[in-house]
Amino acid sequence: MTPSFNRQAVEWTNELWVEMESYLNNLGEHYELDFIKWMRRFTNEMIFKIATGTKNDAIASYYNMLINDNKNSLNDKENEKLNESKNFIESIETYLAGMFYFFAFNNFTRNYVPFIRGKAKKLLKNKDYLFDKLYTIIKERRTEIENTPLDQPLRHDMLTSYITANTSRDINAVKHADVDLLRPMTDKEIFGNILEAMLGGTDTTANFICFTAYYLGHYPEVKQRLRQEFDRVLGNDLTRPITNKDLDELEYCDAVTKEVYRHSPIAFFVGRLNAQKDKVGGYEWPEGTTFQMLVSALMKHKDYWTEPEKFDPDRFYRVEESDKYLLEKKKMKNTFPIFGGGIRICPGRKLAIIELKCLLILIYRKYDIELVDMNAPLKYNSDFINVCTELKVRIKPRKF
């Protein structure tokens, strides 16, 4: 993600929060929300806008689903748009959950074992819907660009950038030097990139926000320190939009989110395939071996972390000044790969942190997230990634 996308991401997170806040206020402080459902729509709406330059009304459609009678006040076209948006976000959820199915069961099992065959069929039907939808979006945007007069500027989004790359309408300021890539992209290549962004950019960040809300609910002293930092950086104005500069100043917030991630990582393993034979862990491995690195185990290993089971953001806060967290100081570079590393490092990492930090400020400076059941464990499934299955909360005004 280029700096211009990151700037837009801050702006859009501010804007989208204002929309979501109005729905939450309408529902009222006693309403029990499933926070993951809201956050998934928030992050999907963000990545949809960044990827395509348009809104998909993921949050509005969810709100309208909850407030059934609202539907009656909408006309058929508006209802159709909201339904389409609901189907789209559900298809991403189903596609992501289904990936594990195709990972775990071989071709024979998927085609001949009765229950599994039925499930695989449904997943494939969902895949067709999602792929068609994305190809339609690409085709429609191509036509729009072709019909835009040359003297009119094109908007800035991933799709427009991919479609125009290496054409006379190129909106990309920076050119790739590799000769093989100095040609326009095909629809298939564009589709692959947009699909990856949608998949990578929806559940991951939504889960991270929910996991953080869960830990803050259980560690009020951490929440209080976090708010002190927000108040110091942002002042008393509870409505001022957040800026990139604000985010850079939030050191304790950084530490809190890292500690949440260490305890409840989302991408709990990272995979690699070796391109040539290699020696790993004392053994020779042939070319083409698949490795899965269980990073969740690295993040809790006693050789790398002081009191690894303890929830303490201070292990990430100004750790270079600390004597207590010597292990962290020495080892963190290789033991904490939130976003993977090397050439395949997560391209959405900046966007994820922008959304996460912005939302934490926007929510906690003005409201409190109250967990409905303080005794409930963090509910999640470990499939391809750790996915929060439910987080029941009430959003209350903050008590000063």
Ligand code: HEM
């Ligand atoms: C908290 C949020 C996120 C976490 C924890 C996360 C984590 C990861 C990890 C661990 C990888 C594998 C990296 C590797 O193999 O070294 C990855 C890859 C990827 N992520 Fe993220 N990610 C997050 C958010 C996002 C967002 C917002 C996007 C949207 C643009 C995104 C798009 C991708 C893509 C496209 C890849 C594949 C990159 C490749 O294979 O070259 N991720 N992510």
